[in-house]
Amino acid sequence: MKKKALVSLSFDDGRADNYDIIKNVTIPMNLPVTLNITTGYVDRSCPQEKLPSDKLAMTKENVIELFNNPLVEIALHGDQHLNTEKDISAGRKKLIEWFDLPYDSKFGFASPGSGFDIQEFINSKHNLFNQDILYMRTSLRISTKKKIRIFCRKVSRVIHLPFLYAIAYADTVMDNSNDRVIYSVPILKDITVLQVEAIINKCIKRGGALTLMFHSIVEDTSTDDNWSWEKEKFEAICQYLAQKQSEGLLDVCTTKVLHRSIM
Numbered sequence: 001m002k003k004k005a006l007v008s009l010s011f012d013d014g015r016a017d018n019y020d021i022i023k024n025v026t027i028p029m030n031l032p033v034t035l036n037i038t039t040g041y042v043d044r045s046c047p048q049e050k051l052p053s054d055k056l057a058m059t060k061e062n063v064i065e066l067f068n069n070p071l072v073e074i075a076l077h078g079d080q081h082l083n084t085e086k087d088i089s090a091g092r093k094k095l096i097e098w099f100d101l102p103y104d105s106k107f108g109f110a111s112p113g114s115g116f117d118i119q120e121f122i123n124s125k126h127n128l129f130n131q132d133i134l135y136m137r138t139s140l141r142i143s144t145k146k147k148i149r150i151f152c153r154k155v156s157r158v159i160h161l162p163f164l165y166a167i168a169y170a171d172t173v174m175d176n177s178n179d180r181v182i183y184s185v186p187i188l189k190d191i192t193v194l195q196v197e198a199i200i201n202k203c204i205k206r207g208g209a210l211t212l213m214f215h216s217i218v219e220d221t222s223t224d225d226n227w228s229w230e231k232e233k234f235e236a237i238c239q240y241l242a243q244k245q246s247e248g249l250l251d252v253c254t255t256k257v258l259h260r261s262i263m
Helices: 016-026 060-067 085-099 118-123 127-132 146-159 162-168 193-206 231-246 255-261
Strands: 005-013 033-037 072-076 107-110 133-137 209-214 216-218 228-230 250-253
Touching: 005 016, 005 193, 005 255, 016 033, 016 060, 016 216, 016 231, 033 060, 033 107, 060 072, 060 085, 072 085, 072 255, 085 107, 085 127, 107 255, 127 133, 133 255, 146 162, 162 193, 193 209, 193 231, 193 250, 209 255, 216 231, 228 231, 231 250, 250 255
Parallel strands: 005 033, 005 209, 005 250, 033 072, 072 107, 107 133, 216 228
Antiparallel strands: none
């Protein structure tokens, strides 16, 4: 019997627009999400030149409020948006203090800029990665037909054909996470709803696990960078996921649940 597909909605940094979209769209639709929090961005201790975005961040109170909602997973994204063990540990320490958690609490970790060396993570003998990190979420994976998938990825950003997009990111649909690495599809400004639906359908067909990586969700992306996606598009994808979930074809879950389900 084919496994039911799993889809995770993963948001990076802790941007204020994420708080609004979670409160007004995903929670009312009963859709779980994962927030990867850059703690220094949220508490304003991060220097201006290191900020992950020039957009307004959530407040610490926003993050605590969302942590207490069972539909939201809070994961690590560094303190100063870095991939060093020191910076990740600093972010973890702050979240433990903010949420009043036991010191041995475990979190997922989303690599800022997907810049962490995956093999280093897998091979690490440091306590942080062996004992305190549940998983590392990074960007896309291309393990087969590399030239074809890179070509399809580039062309699909211009022509926007859904089948090319599905080919480009097919290897990012996961069957297992035995090495604790979660790959994800970055949803960029010019990507269409039909393209995202195509990779979701690929995941359904395979009975796999798919993580969609978002940054800002805004009303109008005309003046924004490549990491913003239109609210209208996001709402359409949420409706599509809710429909497929009601049909029993997939489950929307947090990245932590996705990871545990395919270990």
